[in-house]
Amino acid sequence: MPLLPFLFLAALSIIFAAGVILQRHPVHSLLSLVLTLVVIGILFIGLDATTVGFLQMIVYAGAIKVLFLFVIWLLNLQSQPIEGGHLALKFVGALGSAALIAELLVFVLHLPPPVGHSKPLALDYGSIGKLAQGLFTDYLVAFEVTSILLLVGVVGAVALARRTTAGSAPGGAP
Amino acid sequence: MLIELLIGAIKAIIVLLMVLNLSAILLWFERKGSALIQDRIGANRAAITGVGRRLGLPNLGFVNTLMADPLKLFTKEDFVPAGADKFLHALAPFLAMFPVLITFAVVPFGDTLIIGDRHINLQAANLNVAALYILATIGLGVYGVALGGWASNNRWALLGGIRATAQMISYELAMGLAIVSVVMTYGTLDLQEMCRAQGGVWFGWLPRWGIFVQPVAFLLLLTAGMAETKRVPFDLPEGESELIAGYFTEYSGGKQAVFMLVDFAEIVLVSALITTFFFGGWQFPWLYPDGFHLPGGAFFALPNVAVAIIGIISFTVKVVAFCWLQILARWTLPRFRYDQLMRLGWKGLLPVALANVVVTACVIVLGGV
Numbered sequence: 001m002p003l004l005p006f007l008f009l010a011a012l013s014i015i016f017a018a019g020v021i022l023q024r025h026p027v028h029s030l031l032s033l034v035l036t037l038v039v040i041g042i043l044f045i046g047l048d049a050t051t052v053g054f055l056q057m058i059v060y061a062g063a064i065k066v067l068f069l070f071v072i073w074l075l076n077l078q079s080q081p082i083e084g085g086h087l088a089l090k091f092v093g094a095l096g097s098a099a100l101i102a103e104l105l106v107f108v109l110h111l112p113p114p115v116g117h118s119k120p121l122a123l124d125y126g127s128i129g130k131l132a133q134g135l136f137t138d139y140l141v142a143f144e145v146t147s148i149l150l151l152v153g154v155v156g157a158v159a160l161a162r163r164t165t166a167g168s169a170p171g172g173a174p
Numbered sequence: 175m176l177i178e179l180l181i182g183a184i185k186a187i188i189v190l191l192m193v194l195n196l197s198a199i200l201l202w203f204e205r206k207g208s209a210l211i212q213d214r215i216g217a218n219r220a221a222i223t224g225v226g227r228r229l230g231l232p233n234l235g236f237v238n239t240l241m242a243d244p245l246k247l248f249t250k251e252d253f254v255p256a257g258a259d260k261f262l263h264a265l266a267p268f269l270a271m272f273p274v275l276i277t278f279a280v281v282p283f284g285d286t287l288i289i290g291d292r293h294i295n296l297q298a299a300n301l302n303v304a305a306l307y308i309l310a311t312i313g314l315g316v317y318g319v320a321l322g323g324w325a326s327n328n329r330w331a332l333l334g335g336i337r338a339t340a341q342m343i344s345y346e347l348a349m350g351l352a353i354v355s356v357v358m359t360y361g362t363l364d365l366q367e368m369c370r371a372q373g374g375v376w377f378g379w380l381p382r383w384g385i386f387v388q389p390v391a392f393l394l395l396l397t398a399g400m401a402e403t404k405r406v407p408f409d410l411p412e413g414e415s416e417l418i419a420g421y422f423t424e425y426s427g428g429k430q431a432v433f434m435l436v437d438f439a440e441i442v443l444v445s446a447l448i449t450t451f452f453f454g455g456w457q458f459p460w461l462y463p464d465g466f467h468l469p470g471g472a473f474f475a476l477p478n479v480a481v482a483i484i485g486i487i488s489f490t491v492k493v494v495a496f497c498w499l500q501i502l503a504r505w506t507l508p509r510f511r512y513d514q515l516m517r518l519g520w521k522g523l524l525p526v527a528l529a530n531v532v533v534t535a536c537v538i539v540l541g542g543v
Contacts, residue, residue: 025259027259027262027324031262031317031321034317038314041310050302050303051303051306054303054306054307054309055306057310057313057314058306058309058310058313061314062309062310062313062316063313063343063346066316066317066339066343069320069339070336070340073324073336127302127303128303128363
């Protein structure tokens, strides 16, 4: 990926990400988050991970953020003032973010020097076939365990959300 | 380099103009079509200058609807309700329009055109993961409708927006799975490759179109696609007897015109996708890159330009036919109840789509297709 578009997209994603926490209304924050994820998807595509980039847009920017929108609507969240909040919360937050920044600094300082574009990528690098091959051979167990975990989460959510009618035991048949 | 850019720009503009023009013509088509079905005359004040009538031409209301409607809408007051989120209210129509229009970039409208020694692929953007791209843009299309409803600060609009969002994400699943089974059949995500794979014949006469391989996926994509366009029988988000106009209740003037145009552009999109996946795209029966090979063994040679033009016309005719089918359905079927809509999406289409994917996979593995 050429340097200039990369810098532009990177700056854009950081601006949108800042918008997520600086906007006062939850819906505006959500929109900033959607834009951040779309830009990150474009970055993936620019870095030859085309499939991952589009999956990022379908799953995160498209499907999951729409669910966030539903949650915001159903809880009827309104604009929140930026000031306020408990002092202890701010203290813990500052500590946490300091730890994250320190971690990032350590990581950046220990990066190997950039190698440039010395090695050309394989023709099918990042293609959906290559991705599927990895998922169903080398990472089969992790992949299946993750899908079972998600399935359990879905079933659990449905079981918890299900209203029990009068007379039947909780969790029983309706 | 420059000429490549120029060709790309021309292709993009042609696709965009084709879509926008067809959407506008569909507006007229819908009025006259509904009139035909309901035994009325329909839009009939066509003679702006009286020329057509003086020459004895049939009065179709064509000019009226194509010119007077946009003129009327764009000169009306652009009303923003009190308490509305002004920025999102203004942004929403375009947020709805943009994903629909960019989806057409990957739809091939013809085979390769050869001018001189230059091979021009008649497709605005040749993307090798086009099917994923379509799913991504359709997924992002939800936001325009949802935010339009929310930003209007109106209960009807909000309810319409919520209904539209729930409906679209429910039917996206069936739609995505239908596309998955098509992708498995052709073994590629590239739409141009899919069209090429649908060339040739079976038994010496039957075109190798996707409809004959994946009839279930065709019905799924047609139904889910019609639900995505949010029109009768799936027009709960804008059901006028319950919600005034649903998510665009508080829109007027040009922005409302854009929302209307989105509806028609979505019809064109669904038709284009069905044509590409199941009806060979730009394929014309028995037409090969070198000319017609008729079933009897007769052969007519054709130059490349003629083949390309026949391909473009064939694609357009198929798309228009499916637009007509959707408008026919809109004026024939009654509206669903909301629980019926959700039951059809989740308990009807989704299991069928999943079963179709499994059956397709079994056939591919066992049959070695």
